Amino acid sequence: MxxxxxxxxxxxxxxxxxxxxxxxxxxxxxxxxxxxxxxxxxxxxxxxxxxxxxxxxxxxxxxxxxxxxxKEDVALTFQEEQTRAVMTALAGRPAHEPIMTALRRTVVEIAGACERGELGFKPERFQCLLSMMADSPTLMAGSLEHAQRKQQLLTEVIAERMGLDVESDLRPHVIAAAATCGFQAAADVSRRHEAAFGSLSETIDQAFAILESGLNIPPGESA
Missing domain, CATH: 1.10.10.60 (Homeodomain-like)
Structure with missing residues (x-):
């Protein structure tokens, strides 16, 4: 972010x-x-x-x-600001960083800024949005739809960073989809089990660490 x-x-x-x-x-x-x-x-x-x-x-x-x-559009202005912040920060990450590492550091940075009230974000508004999404299926659906719309933009940013052709290379599409799902999984788990996983930024860090290390985990292997 x-x-x-x-x-x-x-x-x-x-x-x-x-x-x-x-x-x-x-x-x-x-x-x-x-x-x-x-x-x-x-x-x-x-x-x-x-x-x-x-x-x-x-x-x-x-x-x-x-x-x-x-009113869903109003509520999701915060999510829109987060998205802009992520795209800006990702574009500014060091060129030598592997893409999933860059995504992990970017998303954790912005989530932490939202929680701490840095970079112009208002933490009370951030917490309000998280609470509303937990309580309102309508707003949650709107949030997921927003994330899907922005996934294509993330795909293009990733492709540009990696020097890939977004129209002929599947990799930026898969990476963007994985990052989007990783963020959504972390947000869902953080809402339901915060005591076990910590704050949203901490849970996102854990989720992206899994993506960064790879998903081909042998059966029975613990974290």
């Missing part, structure tokens, strides 16, 4: 700063996200309505839908 604060979205060097209208739109979007997570923490995801989120910012539901397709 990165080197830049995910909420800042700084402009690239040489590009003009956003105009007043764009700044206003960004403020409205951020206000909707903040209001949504406040309500999610108070009432739970399923009990919170789009109308309540819009009312908290003193805008209409119609305005809400200019920024987000649904």
């Amino acid at each position: 990165t080197a830049t604060a995910p909420e800042a979205h700084p402009s690239c060097p040489g590009t003009p700063p956003p105009g007043r209208r764009e700044r206003k739109k960004q403020r409205t979007r951020e206000a909707l996200v903040n209001a949504a997570f406040t309500l999610f923490a108070e009432k739970g995801f399923d009990a919170t309505t789009v109308e309540e989120i819009a009312d908290a910012v003193d805008v209409s539901s119609r305005t809400f839908f200019r920024y987000f397709a649904s």
Whole structure:
């Protein structure tokens, strides 16, 4: 997961700063996200309505839908920030690192940053999202769908890093799928058995260590 604060979205060097209208739109979007997570923490995801989120910012539901397709979309803004952070950090890993090692260090780095409130992440929002996904099948389904959509982007980043052709080489596709499944398995296990496996970042580290060492484990071999 990165080197830049995910909420800042700084402009690239040489590009003009956003105009007043764009700044206003960004403020409205951020206000909707903040209001949504406040309500999610108070009432739970399923009990919170789009109308309540819009009312908290003193805008209409119609305005809400200019920024987000649904309340699931709002909740998963944190996951979107995580994804951007992972892609940025992975691209910056040393070129000599094997791909699964680079993925392991990247994902553990960003998960840890989310937990500690570093790199612009808000730990309370991170914990809120984890709790909501544990309690809401709808949001969990949305999270899995988001991960599937982003898997192709991860495939392309991996292929570029490895110097492979994404259209003719299966390896970046398999690696991206394995990394996605490893993260999802760690998140699921961490939610259910945190006492046994530790924090999410610790569980991710364990999951990616398994991927890094290889999956062809002889029967009966213990960890």
